[in-house]
Amino acid sequence: MRDAFVRALVREMAVNPRIVLITGDLGFGVLRPLWDQYPDRILNGGIAEQGIISLAAGLAATDRTVIVYSIGNFPTLRPLEQIRNDCAYPGADVKIVCVGGGFVYGSLGMSHHATEDMAIMRALPGVTCFTPGDPAETECVTREMLRRKGTCYLRLGRGNEPMVHSEPLTEWAFPKALVIREGTDIALMSAGGILTQTVAAHDLLREKGISARVISFPCLKPVDEDMIRQVIARYPDVITVEEHTVLGGFGGAVCEVAAGEGAPCRIHRMGLQDCYTAVVGNQQYLREIYGMDAKAIAEKTENILRGKGGEAR
Amino acid sequence: MGDYEALVHSAFGKEAPDTGNPEVLAWLIRRNALEMSRISRGSHIGSVFSVAEIIATLYTGVMRVDPRNPGMPDRDRLILSKGHAGSAVYAALAERGFFPVEQLKTHYANGSILSGHVSHKGIPGVEVSTGSLGHGLGIGTGMALGAKMDGASWRTFVVLGDGECDEGAVWESALQAAQYQLDRLIAIVDYNHMQSLFTVEETLKLEPFEQKWRDFGWNARSVNGHDVNALREALEQGKNQAGSGRPSVILAHTVKGKGVSFMENNILWHYRTPQGEEYEAALKELEARRP
Numbered sequence: 001m002r003d004a005f006v007r008a009l010v011r012e013m014a015v016n017p018r019i020v021l022i023t024g025d026l027g028f029g030v031l032r033p034l035w036d037q038y039p040d041r042i043l044n045g046g047i048a049e050q051g052i053i054s055l056a057a058g059l060a061a062t063d064r065t066v067i068v069y070s071i072g073n074f075p076t077l078r079p080l081e082q083i084r085n086d087c088a089y090p091g092a093d094v095k096i097v098c099v100g101g102g103f104v105y106g107s108l109g110m111s112h113h114a115t116e117d118m119a120i121m122r123a124l125p126g127v128t129c130f131t132p133g134d135p136a137e138t139e140c141v142t143r144e145m146l147r148r149k150g151t152c153y154l155r156l157g158r159g160n161e162p163m164v165h166s167e168p169l170t171e172w173a174f175p176k177a178l179v180i181r182e183g184t185d186i187a188l189m190s191a192g193g194i195l196t197q198t199v200a201a202h203d204l205l206r207e208k209g210i211s212a213r214v215i216s217f218p219c220l221k222p223v224d225e226d227m228i229r230q231v232i233a234r235y236p237d238v239i240t241v242e243e244h245t246v247l248g249g250f251g252g253a254v255c256e257v258a259a260g261e262g263a264p265c266r267i268h269r270m271g272l273q274d275c276y277t278a279v280v281g282n283q284q285y286l287r288e289i290y291g292m293d294a295k296a297i298a299e300k301t302e303n304i305l306r307g308k309g310g311e312a313r
Numbered sequence: 314m315g316d317y318e319a320l321v322h323s324a325f326g327k328e329a330p331d332t333g334n335p336e337v338l339a340w341l342i343r344r345n346a347l348e349m350s351r352i353s354r355g356s357h358i359g360s361v362f363s364v365a366e367i368i369a370t371l372y373t374g375v376m377r378v379d380p381r382n383p384g385m386p387d388r389d390r391l392i393l394s395k396g397h398a399g400s401a402v403y404a405a406l407a408e409r410g411f412f413p414v415e416q417l418k419t420h421y422a423n424g425s426i427l428s429g430h431v432s433h434k435g436i437p438g439v440e441v442s443t444g445s446l447g448h449g450l451g452i453g454t455g456m457a458l459g460a461k462m463d464g465a466s467w468r469t470f471v472v473l474g475d476g477e478c479d480e481g482a483v484w485e486s487a488l489q490a491a492q493y494q495l496d497r498l499i500a501i502v503d504y505n506h507m508q509s510l511f512t513v514e515e516t517l518k519l520e521p522f523e524q525k526w527r528d529f530g531w532n533a534r535s536v537n538g539h540d541v542n543a544l545r546e547a548l549e550q551g552k553n554q555a556g557s558g559r560p561s562v563i564l565a566h567t568v569k570g571k572g573v574s575f576m577e578n579n580i581l582w583h584y585r586t587p588q589g590e591e592y593e594a595a596l597k598e599l600e601a602r603r604p
Contacts, residue, residue: 020462040462046492051451051485058455061440062463066455082482086448090433090441 001156004135008142024070053082060092101155102243103286119248129221133195136165137218157193175219177227183213191250200294232265246271315415335541336604339369345404353421359570359582363505370544380410383437394449395474399431411438447480457498476508491530494558499551505569538565
């Protein structure tokens with residue numbers, strides 16, 4: 001996703017000379033090609049995220065689109081008040097980009113696990129939040145973000161994720177959710193890089209004769225309410241999956257919409273239960289330990305369906 | 314002229330006050346702030362009285378601004394980073410013709426856009442909203458950087474409080490402004506030596522303060538922050554640093570509550586609002602000092 005972001009960024013920078021990027025002293029290698037191409041439009045703000053966000057707001061006030069690039073919680077939780085007061089309140093054209101949503105930096109420890117960022121950023125009025133699920137979604141939401149005025153948050157995974165979509169998304173309409181696999185027994189809804197696990201769960205379930213619909217939400221805020229309404233009207237059970245706390249993030253957003261509908265649908269939120277990680281490990285290991293890998297999603301689905309009818313329908 | 318305007322201008326008789334004179338504007342800032350504080354029962358009058366000459370000097374010839382065209386692209390920018398002294402900026406803008414003086418009486422009121430801490434929404438001449446300390450220098454750094462990238466000549470002025478310099482973010486921005494060689498950025502610290510509970514020295518010492526800024530790569534000097542001529546000279550010198558590659562800071566030594574004897578150097582007036590006899594006594598002192 002990181003590389004897809006850079007690819008889209010390079011294209012947008014070529015057509016919009018007012019795009020500037022500030023990095024918080026991170027992105028060695030990733031940003032290098034940009035640095036060579038646009039030495040005057042890429043700045044290193046140092047390890048000073050509060051200063052960087054205020055600076056980005058001031059720079060945006062001179063008619064620029066300013067990207068702030070960092071990893072994990074550094075561009076969000078650390079300078080949260082600067083994002084709220086200096087960017088979101090006046091509607092500054094600042095785009096906050098996080099590489100490493102969820103457990104990407106799993107072995108580095110809990111400081112580097114971004115597991116509350118979606119809930120926190122989503123709570124800020126005026127902040128559009130993007131949670132692409134694969135490189136194809138990343139390219140198209142990056143383009144959308146850079147052509148959309150106002151404060152945005154883009155939560156990326158890492159480099160080298162597999163493509164879920166078989167080809168580039170040329171006709172995505174903001175803020176639409178995307179049906180990745182069709183299915184009739186249950187809906188698996190996913191936001192962010194955990195999409196690979198959700199799709200893999202679909203495949204595991206198919207082998208057992210269970211038909212699961214998979215939907216990706218590349219935009220967390222505003223969330224595609226129409227899709228949520230359709231899904232809860234059609235399926236008695238829905239699972240939401242996010243590499244993030246189950247409180248206030250994607251699952252929370254789905255429940256907020258559903259609460260007003262009164263549909264006879266149970267929503268099961270999968271993700272990190274209200275806790276901090278206590279062990280380290282690679283991203284996939286932590287997904288397994290904290291119960292959001294493909295196997296966990298498939299098991300949860302089977303249990304839900306079995307609980308209803310004694311066995312999978 | 315409305316009732317409110319007549320009230321605050323009454324000391325000038327039938328003549329309109331000369332708001333192009335920094336001493337007159339500083340007096341009008343205090344006079345309006347006293348009235349706004351009385352009506353609203355709002356706080357921070359000590360901070361407003363402390364910063365009055367700084368704001369007045371900026372708005373009387375130092376900054377390039379035009380009340381008839383508050384958004385002109387090459388205007389100088391002012392950020393009041395110590396947003397709690399917002400009524401000083403509101404009063405200066407109103408008296409300079411950015412919006413009606415009469416509107417000042419809505420300060421703090423239900424439904425008003427004139428918030429206790431300075432807000433930019435709907436108020437001509439205010440660039441950014443502040444209130445949480447430690448944000449303004451960073452925003453100013455970004456504006457100055459944008460101007461530099463555009464090759465523009467306008468300047469960015471940021472007024473900070475001394476207590477505000479406890480915030481780490483101020484020093485992140487100080488490093489960044491020096492790194493990017495923003496020599497059209499001028500910071501002014503309202504150095505009244507008093508914070509919210511105790512003196513600066515009893516809270517977190519800033520001295521050697523000038524040296525700290527120099528060590529961070531800034532031009533730094535100190536002036537009497539109530540002497541409009543000294544302030545003007547220092548601000549002009551700051552403007553003349555364009556080309557030096559270094560941002561400038563002016564440590565303006567001030568007195569919290571300046572202008573009303575019983576408010577001066579008294580922390581009580583960070584919070585207290587003048588009512589009844591106190592209002593009358595403050596008014597009497599201000600009227601006696603009318604320029």
